[in-house]
Amino acid sequence: MRIRTDKSAQQTLCEGFAAIQRQFRLPTEFPEAAMAEAREVATWTDPSEWYGGSRRDLTEMPFVTLDPPTSTDLDQAFFVEKDGDQIVLNYALADVSAFVKSGGAIEQEAWSRGVTIYGLSEKVSLYPTEISQQAASLLPGGPRPAFLVIVAIDPSGRLTLRNIERILCRSRAKLAYTTVNLNEIAYLEEFANRMWLNEADRGAMRIQFPEQEVESDPTAPGGVRLNLRTPLYSEKVNSALSLAVNLTLAELFLANHTGLFRVMDEPEARALKRLRFEAHALGINWRRDESLNSLMRRLAPENMDHKRFLLTVRRAGGRAGYAEFATNNKPWHFAIAAPYVHATAPMRRLADRYVLELALQLFQGPSPSLELIEQNHRLPPVMDRASSRAKSVAQAVIDLIEAVTLQPRIGEVLQAEVVDAEAKIIQTVDSAIRSRVAQLSQVRDGDMIRVRIDKADPTERRIVLTAVN
Numbered sequence: 343m344r345i346r347t348d349k350s351a352q353q354t355l356c357e358g359f360a361a362i363q364r365q366f367r368l369p370t371e372f373p374e375a376a377m378a379e380a381r382e383v384a385t386w387t388d389p390s391e392w393y394g395g396s397r398r399d400l401t402e403m404p405f406v407t408l409d410p411p412t413s414t415d416l417d418q419a420f421f422v423e424k425d426g427d428q429i430v431l432n433y434a435l436a437d438v439s440a441f442v443k444s445g446g447a448i449e450q451e452a453w454s455r456g457v458t459i460y461g462l463s464e465k466v467s468l469y470p471t472e473i474s475q476q477a478a479s480l481l482p483g484g485p486r487p488a489f490l491v492i493v494a495i496d497p498s499g500r501l502t503l504r505n506i507e508r509i510l511c512r513s514r515a516k517l518a519y520t521t522v523n524l525n526e527i528a529y530l531e532e533f534a535n536r537m538w539l540n541e542a543d544r545g546a547m548r549i550q551f552p553e554q555e556v557e558s559d560p561t562a563p564g565g566v567r568l569n570l571r572t573p574l575y576s577e578k579v580n581s582a583l584s585l586a587v588n589l590t591l592a593e594l595f596l597a598n599h600t601g602l603f604r605v606m607d608e609p610e611a612r613a614l615k616r617l618r619f620e621a622h623a624l625g626i627n628w629r630r631d632e633s634l635n636s637l638m639r640r641l642a643p644e645n646m647d648h649k650r651f652l653l654t655v656r657r658a659g660g661r662a663g664y665a666e667f668a669t670n671n672k673p674w675h676f677a678i679a680a681p682y683v684h685a686t687a688p689m690r691r692l693a694d695r696y697v698l699e700l701a702l703q704l705f706q707g708p709s710p711s712l713e714l715i716e717q718n719h720r721l722p723p724v725m726d727r728a729s730s731r732a733k734s735v736a737q738a739v740i741d742l743i744e745a746v747t748l749q750p751r752i753g754e755v756l757q758a759e760v761v762d763a764e765a766k767i768i769q770t771v772d773s774a775i776r777s778r779v780a781q782l783s784q785v786r787d788g789d790m791i792r793v794r795i796d797k798a799d800p801t802e803r804r805i806v807l808t809a810v811n
Contacts, residue, residue, distance in 0.1 A: 354800050355743070376448045376470060380470035383441040392437075397508045397509050398490075398509045399509070400510060403421060405421055405432075407515070407517060418480065419513045422527065424528075427496060429532055433686075436486070437489055437688075440478065455728065456732075458689075481516060482512075489507075490508070499540030501589060501590050524576060537582040545679050592673075596673075600666075600704070602666055602700070603666070604684045605664070605673050624769075662729075691725070692721070693721045693725050696718055746800045748775075749798040752798055756807075758790070760785045780808045793807040
């Protein structure tokens with residue numbers, strides 16, 4: 343979530359962010375022992391000092407990065423080439439383990455954090471800045487230590503894992519989503535197009551959910567408004583690269599009957615029923631014989647009501663989590679429609695560095711170390727707790743922003759549709775607010791009602807809507 347507001351609203355939001363940080367006991371700094379380690383490794387310039395053994399020197403290869411313009415914690419660099427009818431992705435991933443000693447203070451702190459948390463005025467990083475935004479980041483220059491994963495894709499969209507190894511790389515350029523000319527990157531869009539064929543074969547949904555963004559708006563109540571930003575085409579193309587890697591590593595794990603997977607259940611029947619009413623409230627025609635995946639594939643990313651619905655789907659999705667391989671329960675990710683892993687954000691998610699290490703040991707053989715197997719065994723509950731906390735923080739931020747933006751509108755009456763009569767949940771028509779309602783009785787799912795804004799308290803991060811005649 344990005345924050346762009348005027349000064350008066352910014353003060354309220356900053357106070358709210360501080361309260362959220364205290365409530366969820368988010369760390370404000372790293373322990374001194376971890377910082378001492380970080381300061382030491384940040385000075386290393388000789389590759390022989392890095393942990394992880396020997397590396398092939400690929401610093402002459404034309405790697406580039408593609409990220410938001412202000413990002414400095416760069417996990418991935420790539421170049422794409424042609425080999426006959428195959429398009430080959432060379433994907434470098436930051437090797438955090440080169441700077442994080444096993445059993446050291448940085449690693450111990452990372453296990454307590456689990457993930458980088460965004461949405462507040464300052465992100466809560468998984469690793470110290472000296473590592474995540476300097477020494478390990480795949481910024482231009484270098485050389486930098488990295489894992490290299492090579493994936494080929496044929497004209498039909500079939501993926502093949504060609505290689506995994508540790509390398510030295512040097513990024514040639516830090517490209518930005520907002521300014522990149524994709525035509526200047528050889529074979530990149532062709533690779534993405536083939537990945538979308540792969541997606542169609544799987545029956546998956548190519549959805550990048552909208553991001554909530556607070557913007558200054560002098561014409562809006564309170565001077566701010568909550569906007570939904572549609573991911574750029576360049577972001578969608580770039581995401582195809584990481585998806586290819588995550589899918590092929592999942593296949594490697596399945597073939598070896600081991601590994602840590604990212605899994606997601608299908609939304610429950612009750613959630614799907616609620617989504618149908620919310621779609622109706624937003625004027626979206628969802629045919630009775632149409633699946634959720636099919637509906638989402640035909641929604642228009644530039645349509646504001648469609649973006650609001652996608653955000654609702656994101657909140658109502660099935661349970662997502664981490665799971666080890668089990669012979670009696672094939673790991674499955676509903677949205678991806680395939681087995682899937684998280685491996686491409688090693689500086690932002692704790693598990694990814696261990697997933698990469700396991701993939702490397704499996705690919706090179708003969709078998710992974712017992713220590714690594716044990717680490718992967720310990721990760722699911724750690725990652726699930728960290729992900730749950732990050733999700734709770736994100737929801738608290740949303741609640742705060744809704745209260746800030748609705749506070750000047752107390753007393754207004756809004757049109758709304760009942761989307762869950764039993765739980766007394768409605769969705770407003772004009773601003774897509776989804777909330778419980780007081781004094782809601784004798785209504786059915788799909789009924790249109792009127793609700794009054796009776797309370798919007800940023801301190802409590804709470805809004806109160808009351809049904810009116």
